[in-house]
Amino acid sequence: MVISLEKPGPDGLNEAVDALREWQSEGVAWQLHPGDLGWFWRSGAEATAAAVRIWRRDGRILAVGLLDGADLLRVTTAPDVRRDEELARRMAEDIVAPERGVLPPGEVSVEAPNDALLHDLLPGHGWHAGEPWTPLRRDLTEPVKDPGLRIETIGPDDCHVWADVMRGAFDGSTFTPEKWRTMATGAPYADSRYLVGYDEQGDAVAAVAVWSAGQGKPGVLEPMGVHRDHRGHGHGRAITFAAAAALRKLGSSSAGVNTPSSNVAAVATYESSGFQRLPEVRDLTRDAS
Template sequence: MTVSVRLDTPDDPAAVLDALRDWQRDGDPVQLHPGDIGWYHRFGAAETAAALRTWSRGGTILAVGFLDGPGLVRLATDPAARRDEELTARIADDFADPDRGVLAAGEADVEAPADSLLRDLLPARGWTLGEAWTPLHRDLAEPVEDPGVTVETVGPDTAEAYAAIVRASFQGSTFSAERWRELAAGPAYADARSLLAVEDGAPVAAITVWTAGPGKPGLIEPLGVDPAHRGKGLGKAVTIAAAAALRDLGASGVDVVTPSDLPGAVPTYKAAGFTPGPERRDLHRPAG
């Protein structure tokens, strides 16, 4: 059977999330997680659907591409199909031809699992190594220690406090309480929690965690600390609280991927009990 591509979600959007949940495995290279789609849902259901691409064979989804911006595709594949030559060739051809509606012409980046055949095929077509990322993992088999900070679950009444910390934490962010309500209304948020760390009655750090179902690794996306309260260990504390929340939700572990050159990020996660894995590089297509 030939591989087909569709340029939006299937009629039942749950099919994409179900595939991504199924593909999350402890010990496998980190790849696109249902939580990544859930976080993007802050822009609304229509824009989230428009950012998705699926590759299927015989009606079964084998790969999902997520356009996280006009020039970046984040790719996840069924682990059993990650070295599938027909599938990989089709994906690479779709990336190369703008008329196929998957990736626009010009400079672009692809994030692919570390053991994907695509990582062999694209360099042979002139792609180079791009931005470096560090994946980190914490196992949740054992109870999580006390984070040493008061943590509240975010709801409509505290959405603006959460949004304010996110805006302050990421340059250029326009995140708002309305966008939190959008993501909380999305199908992936049924397996998620947004948390606020509170100190002396004031919110000081924010984090959201996403599960892929019981016995599957969860994801942190995003983590932010109020700039006025940095340097006090609050990033570590709220990350430990997030790990505890994921364990309560049935997650087997927790993953996070951070830019390798982001100051303080890797040390913060290591302090919260995470172990870094091998650095991963995006695949970059030069302009022209």
Template sequence: MSITMLRATPESLGELVEAMSQWPRTGGPVQVHVGDLGWKWRFGGPALAEAVRVWTRDGRVVAVGLDDDGLVRLGIAPEADDDIELAARMLADLEGVEVVEARAGAAFRALLARRGWVADEPWAPLVRDLAEPVADCGLRIEVGGAHNVRDRVEVQRAAFDNSTFSEERWHAMAAAPAYQRARCLIGYDDTGAAVAAVTVWSAGEGRPGLLEPMGVHRDHRGRGHGRAITVAAAAALREMGSSSATVCTPAGNVGGVATYASAGYTRQPDVTDLRRPIGG
């Protein structure tokens, strides 16, 4: 059996989405999710494909790497978790990469440890089980679409400094295969102002879903809107059949962690990116 690594192509991305949708497991690590690809799709299929590495074994996708702002975020198929041959090939193919996000893949993580890779930035995964109904969040929630995309964009740009989100980029994302199991939610306060937004991504019935991203308009912070839109995200994912709602934020983001916790998300043990040793 042979393992190969290729860059994705725009034409292969739909097939890749379907393969990755089978990987999330309830109780498993919060590794790179189909929603992470979906959110990056806002820059277009060609740009996304250029950022994605795909490892296959005899034509079957067994691992994915997403180049993301200076690190490679990795996803490994559950059946390949202990695959020593795959681990060795992945490490060889990542020559020149200084930092990886590798939250799954026991064989790969063990290999990095033996090679002296060290802990880098810590992240806090949070999970909300969706077995039980989710209470009303307290905001009026609309599903994002062509009729209110301006509100979705306005909240995003007001929530994140230096955001380049636009209506054009929302439409590019919404037209992509990954978004067929996703929703943008926009929260409105009693005055009718758009105050918060989130995009939720399902991996299919009975699998963990993902929040990516969530933000509150800078002019409406401190009023509980972050908690409310995060509760709404859980309700939407439950309606879409997800087993749980997952999110991962920097461990140092004290306010963000508190917001998710207040919305019923349970913090899991922190995880760290891994950095290549100097001269390694």
């Protein structure tokens, strides 16, 4: 059957989320998680749908992509079709041709699982290895140690606290309580938790969102931040312990995170919180012509 490229409407997003949930499993390279769509949902269902691409054959979803910003496509496939030549060639054709509506012309990047055949095909179209990223993973079989901070789970009534910490943690962040409430309307919200850590003075010092993909499947942290006024006290490590504990309570088999390798401090924080560094992965990048 012919492989088709689709841009789902808001009503079709749940199908993409369900496919991503199904594809998550231990030992399988991951690149896109339902939590990634859940975090993007802060911009609304219509904006999320406009950023999603689906490749389908004979009614079955084979691959899902998320245009995360104007110049980055994060994409993954069902595990059994990572080396499917027909799929990889169709995806490569769609990605390199701006008129297909997957990526614009100019300098752009693609994140795909390391074992995907796409990595073998795109360099033939003028692409090259780009920015290195470090995946990290923590097994959740055993209980997680106490974080050493007072941790509160955030809901609609106090989402402004989570939003305030996020704005204080990331330069240029425009996150608001309204965006939190919009995010809470998305399908992945039911499998997520939003945590805030408070220090001994009662100040909200760190925050994290965690996303489960279901019982016995890997979960992810996205995002995690420490307010700039409260750095240097180990709060990043503490909130990461809390995140791992929350995912374990949700039934996740492991906790995962992906961070630029250049962010040495973040990598060190996750490693000190019991995460193991996995082999580095790289974007595929096409320079501006």
